[in-house]
Amino acid sequence: MSSADEKTYDVVVMGAGSTGENVADVVVRGGLSAVLVEEHLVGGECSYYACMPSKALLRGTEAIEEARAVKGAAAAVTGEQDVAATLERRDSFTHDWDDSSQVQWVEGAGIDLVRGTARLTGDRTVVVTRADGGETTLTARHAVAVCTGSEAAVPPVEGLPGAQPWTPREATSAKEAPRRLLVIGGGYVGCEMSFAWSALGSQVTLFQQGDRLLPGAEPQAGDAVLASLRDRGVDVRLDSEVRAARREDDEVVLATAEGEVRGDEVLVAVGRRARTTGIGVDAVGLEPGEYLDVDDTLQVRGLPWLYGVGDVNGRRLLTHMGKYQARQAAAAIVARARGEEASGADWSPHAATADRAATPSVVFTDPQVASVGLTSAQAQEQDLPHRVVEYPIGSVAGASLFADGYEGTAIAVVDTEREVLLGVTFVGPAVAELLHAATVAVVGEVPIARLWHAVPAYPTVSEIWLRLLETWRG
Structure with missing residues (x-):
């Protein structure tokens, strides 16, 4: 270290969200030094604006x-949800957007933290502009890990920026329910936030440009969520394109083919884009605004000292996959620092597909949608020999005990040549807790013949596994 404004570490991590935290933690436990650079809150989107507050x-x-949904218990529900208490509980999970506890964890893990905006300026070099306007130059002996994540994409709708739209950040941190909420986009975020705010008192109108919700999921999932939203009074408009937007005083006005729709706030939930603009990737020959192209060790192709981990590489934009990739990248960094081969042996041959063909995800709507692996459409697109097996979850004893009139569907996509699961989707109340068993089966490529002997406990909802296998056998 040559001065207070010039520091050298084994690893410099740009971005202190959950992905960056895990990269730094693993490399430090591997005997290297590491520094995290963060311009906002340590803990990132998941802790403050995504997973935790939205689920709360x-x-x-x-x-x-x-x-x-349970006779007897239903009689005890005599009032409505306390909105203020729900928002207060949400705030407790974000610590009122105070990252002190996360900073304490970083320090306790032996990781340094530099506050400010980071940008790459050359080979293994990151310059941080601090809030006071000063700069700190960080040099990495071994690696720089870009963990800057993704940000909400705003579609090119005329006037939309001037309408002051909500992104998921505003949707999960709002201090009160807007009287009328307009939602653009029928994916995970659009559906979850429509459920959340309609239950907390907003009149929600949801615009989906395509012909179904959750277009990347099995069709049954989108159909079930659509029916549930409409039952709750959400105005869901499929095949509806928002052509223009404007703000008039305290109102937002959206222009569609059907006419103008007015609301108090508009949430844009049409996807994410790489947060690689303004971080200096052009200084090392990369294109700002693009996802980083990485290999299976998360090393950026052509730059052996640079790693792109988590959302920033565009492989799977999910917190748990970012953490998974962080462990993978950190193991490679440590191995290479020791002069060892980063062969990927530590994470097995399945790692190359874990964040492509075997990614678990949950949509926390009612019904929940829990899925892992390929959908039937994806198997068809890849020309894989397969058969789709379905079974109503409400027909198993555990489901009928869980809720009176339980409705749900289990869908398995089976490779007919190898007789292993390519993908599984569950649609129904509380099905998220069924997902990890499916993930183990898909990632492990467990033969159907062996799954037959994994006997589910009776009476649990997991008995659906037995029914799926029986249906497969015919």
Whole structure:
């Protein structure tokens, strides 16, 4: 270290979200030094604007509805949800957007933290502009890990920026329910936030440009979520294109083919884009705004000292996959620092597909949608020999005990040549807890013949596995 404004570490990590934290933690435990650079909150999107606050907003509604679905317990639900208490509970998970506890963890893990905006300026060099305007130059002996994540994409709708739209950040941190909320986009975020805010008092109108919700999931999932949203009074408009937007005083006005629609706030939930603009990737020959092209060790192709980990590489934009990739990248960094081969042996041959063909995800709507691996459409697109097996979850004893009139569907996509699962989707109340068993089966390519001997406990919802296998056998 030559001065207070010039520091050298084994690894410099740009971005202190959950992905960056895990990269730094693993390399430090591997005997290297590491520094995290963060311009906002340590802990990132998941902790403050995504996974945790959004699920906290949804959980109260879910708990009430689970009680109402059981005769006897339903009689105890005599009032409506306390919106203020729900928002207060949400705030407790974000620590009121205070990252002190996360900073304490970083320090306790032996990781340094530099606050400010980071940009690459050359080979293994990162310059941080601090809040006071000063700069700190960080040099990495071995690696720089870009963990800057992704940000909400805003579609090119005329006037939309001037309409002051919500992104998921505003949707999960709002201090009160807007009277009328307009939602553009029927994917995971659009559906979850429509459920959350409609239950908390907003009149929600959801615009989906395509002909179904959750277009990347099995069709049954989108159909079930659509029916549930409409039952709750959400105005869902399929095949509806928002052509223009404007703000008039305290109102947002959206122009569609059907006419103008007015609301108090508009949430844009049409996807994400790489957060690689303004971080200096052009200084090392990369294109700002593009996802980083990486190999299976998360090393950026052509730059052996640079790693792109988590959302920033575009492989799977999910917190748990970012953490998974972080462990993978950090193991490679440590191995290479020791002069060892980063062969990937530590994470097995399945790692190359874990964040492509075997990614688990949950949509926390009612019904929940829990899925892993390929859908039937994806198997068809890849020309894989397959057969689709379905079974109503409500037909198993555990489901009928869980809720009166339980409705749900289990869908398995089976490779007919190898007789292993390519993908599994569950649609129904509380099905998220079924997902990890499916993930183990898909990632492990467990033969159907062996799954037959994994006997589910009776009476649990997991008995659906037995029914799926029986249906497969015919």
